[in-house]
Amino acid sequence: xxxxxxxxxxxxxxxxxxxxxxxxxxxxxxxxxxxxxxxxxxxxxxxxxxxxxxxxxxxxxxxxxxxxxxxxxxxxxxxxxxxxxxxxxxxxxxxxxxxxxxxxxxxxxxxxxxxxxxxxxxxxxxxxxxxxxxxxxxxxxxxxxxxxxxxxxxxxxxxxxxxxxxxxxxxxxxxxxxxxxxxxxxxxxxxxxxxxxxxxxxxxxxxxxxxxxxxxxxxxxxxxxxxxxxxxxxxxxxxxxxxxxxxxxxxxxxxxxxxxxxxxxxxxxxxxxxxxxxxxxxxxxxxxxxxxxxxxxxxxxxxxxxxxxxxxxxxxxxxxxxxxxxxxxxxxxxxxxxxxxxxxxxxxxxxxxxxxxxxxxxxxxxxxxxxxxxxxxxxxxxxxxxxxxxxxxxxxxxxxxxxxxxxxxxxxxxxxxxxxxxxxxxxxxxxxxxxxxxxxxxxxxxxxxxxxxxxxxxxxxxxxxxxxxxxxxxxxxxxxxxxxxxxxxxxxxxxxxxxxxxxxxxxxxxxxxxxxxxxxxxxxxxxxxxxxxxxxxxxxxxxxxxxxxxxxxxxxxxxxxxxxxx
Ligand code: SF4
Numbered sequence: 001x002x003x004x005x006x007x008x009x010x011x012x013x014x015x016x017x018x019x020x021x022x023x024x025x026x027x028x029x030x031x032x033x034x035x036x037x038x039x040x041x042x043x044x045x046x047x048x049x050x051x052x053x054x055x056x057x058x059x060x061x062x063x064x065x066x067x068x069x070x071x072x073x074x075x076x077x078x079x080x081x082x083x084x085x086x087x088x089x090x091x092x093x094x095x096x097x098x099x100x101x102x103x104x105x106x107x108x109x110x111x112x113x114x115x116x117x118x119x120x121x122x123x124x125x126x127x128x129x130x131x132x133x134x135x136x137x138x139x140x141x142x143x144x145x146x147x148x149x150x151x152x153x154x155x156x157x158x159x160x161x162x163x164x165x166x167x168x169x170x171x172x173x174x175x176x177x178x179x180x181x182x183x184x185x186x187x188x189x190x191x192x193x194x195x196x197x198x199x200x201x202x203x204x205x206x207x208x209x210x211x212x213x214x215x216x217x218x219x220x221x222x223x224x225x226x227x228x229x230x231x232x233x234x235x236x237x238x239x240x241x242x243x244x245x246x247x248x249x250x251x252x253x254x255x256x257x258x259x260x261x262x263x264x265x266x267x268x269x270x271x272x273x274x275x276x277x278x279x280x281x282x283x284x285x286x287x288x289x290x291x292x293x294x295x296x297x298x299x300x301x302x303x304x305x306x307x308x309x310x311x312x313x314x315x316x317x318x319x320x321x322x323x324x325x326x327x328x329x330x331x332x333x334x335x336x337x338x339x340x341x342x343x344x345x346x347x348x349x350x351x352x353x354x355x356x357x358x359x360x361x362x363x364x365x366x367x368x369x370x371x372x373x374x375x376x377x378x379x380x381x382x383x384x385x386x387x388x389x390x391x392x393x394x395x396x397x398x399x400x401x402x403x404x405x406x407x408x409x410x411x412x413x414x415x416x417x418x419x420x421x422x423x424x425x426x427x428x429x430x431x432x433x434x435x436x437x438x439x440x441x442x443x444x445x446x447x448x449x450x451x452x453x454x455x456x457x458x459x460x461x462x463x464x465x466x467x468x469x470x471x472x473x474x475x476x477x478x479x480x481x482x483x484x485x486x487x488x489x490x491x492x493x494x495x496x497x498x499x500x501x502x503x504x505x506x507x508x509x510x511x512x513x514x515x516x517x518x519x520x521x522x523x524x525x526x527x528x529x530x531x532x533x534x535x536x537x538x539x540x541x542x543x544x545x546x547x548x549x550x551x552x553x554x555x556x557x558x559x560x561x562x563x564x565x566x
Contacts, residue, residue, distance in 0.1 A: 003062065006031055008046050013071055015073075027095050060086065062089060062090060065095075065109065069097050069427065072103060090133075091111075098114050115238045119164070172256035186257055188254060190268065191242050191245060191275050194241070197220065198211050198364055202226060205226060216288060231393065232426065234426040247302050254309065263472055266322050270325075272322065276299060307340045318489040321344070326369045329372070329373035330376075343382075347387060352399055354367065385418075386415040388407065388419070388449065391446050400446075400448055404448065408456065417457060417460060418453045420440070470488070470507055471486035471523075494519060497510060
């Protein structure tokens with residue numbers, strides 16, 4: 001009998017999570033769902049807890065590690081601990097880290113599941129259960145594995161159709177394996193894939209313009225094999241064009257998560273405005289990031305159905321969307337989002353302020369469109385969080401000047417927060433073979449960007465003082481135990497509060513009083529919202545102080561991480 005353990009190493013980087021403490025990604029739950037389909041009962045543990053010896057591994061005989069490329073050091077430590085205690089049991093690697101088959105050797109895994117994992121994992125489980133792994137692996141699509149003489153990479157699997165994808169059901173049962181599930185942002189996948197099949201302008205490009213003006217099916221492949229999408233991103237290569245889940249499936253999952261005690265939900269998608277657009281062009285693939293316009297009816301049906309759920313309607317739970325592409329933010333789309341998601345943050349990729357650089361990178365939107373989108377979203381009541389990247393291929397004095405201008409224009413347009421990533425080449429992206437950018441401090445141009453972002457955020461943070469907001473109280477703050485940590489209901493900076501003994505797990509109203517660092521503020525409790533359902537659910541004593549258990553240190557946040565989503 002297989003007894004699988006999933007280690008969630010997403011965002012753990014070299015030394016554990018810092019910027020994603022309160023996020024629970026959709027990937028590990030999707031994997032658990034496939035295992036449950038096969039009648040198995042997987043457990044999930046976060047990598048930090050696994051490495052602290054938080055679980056007796058004796059009962060498990062299959063390890064699945066979910067990680068991004070930057071999480072390789074942590075994934076390696078996980079695999080090596082497993083080997084010490086459980087030497088023969090296989091290790092399967094999944095998530096974006098698996099897109100580089102060499103990661104298998106570096107981590108010490110046995111099999112890597114590349115791209116969409118559901119079907120591959122189902123077939124892999126059959127091989128394991130029927131004890132046919134040795135003979136079956138060579139014909140299994142979508143995997144790389146360690147064989148004699150090194151790593152063998154099998155042909156990739158075509159992406160699933162919308163109907164096949166919708167047939168899978170992420171596990172909700174395992175969400176309680178996460179110590180912070182009651183306060184964390186729990187990601188619910190509403191669509192998979194990206195509609196940007198433009199390509200960056202790289203040396204090999206023969207300028208045929210097929211990826212920008214060809215038909216939807218034509219754009220899928222480039223005659224010289226340049227991977228689709230923005231050069232710094234691997235989503236279209238790994239997961240294909242968007243396919244939306246049905247409202248009924250998403251509803252079922254959200255209802256179950258709320259029932260389990262989850263209070264912050266994020267509709268996860270590379271672009272929420274791609275939701276249902278695939279239906280408008282079926283059976284062709286949605287490979288155009290601009291046309292047709294958003295499927296307003298489908299989006300409205302999704303958002304109205306979910307926001308009508310009692311815990312969300314009453315404000316006990318919050319609903320947010322993850323990302324948005326400026327090219328699709330029409331006035332109508334912004335208003336629609338504002339109608340259902342007012343007051344919540346939304347991520348918008350700006351990346352560069354230069355028009356020509358933007359085209360060179362393969363971006364679907366121009367800087368001007370980014371500013372218009374920020375303005376529209378803010379007017380509609382959302383809180384745009386705007387992303388830039390330093391150290392991108394093509395970065396120059398001109399592009400940095402343009403980006404600095406764009407940072408300040410974004411604030412004028414209504415940005416709530418500016419985030420600066422460091423460029424990291426991702427396997428299967430068009431920039432896979434470019435060098436990784438040096439840290440911002442070591443590059444004069446990147447440093448200028450960083451200084452401007454810090455200055456901008458300091459100013460934006462000042463606007464939080466005096467604001468009242470709802471937050472969920474977690475355990476004590478490890479650096480100063482007089483304080484407790486609280487997470488704002490819609491996402492926002494972490495808040496430290498005093499006098500919160502015996503309020504762990506409760507939703508309270510907090511007034512922000514001061515700013516501690518770039519990502520941490522202080523506040524006072526101004527009212528305690530009695531939420532019997534929630535407090536009852538949360539009586540289990542070993543669930544208290546999840547923050548304390550989960551994180552030994554709570555350092556200030558580094559933005560020098562890569563651009564993969566969790
Ligand atoms: S990236 Fe490929 S499809 Fe696009 S213009 Fe260049 S050669 Fe043509």
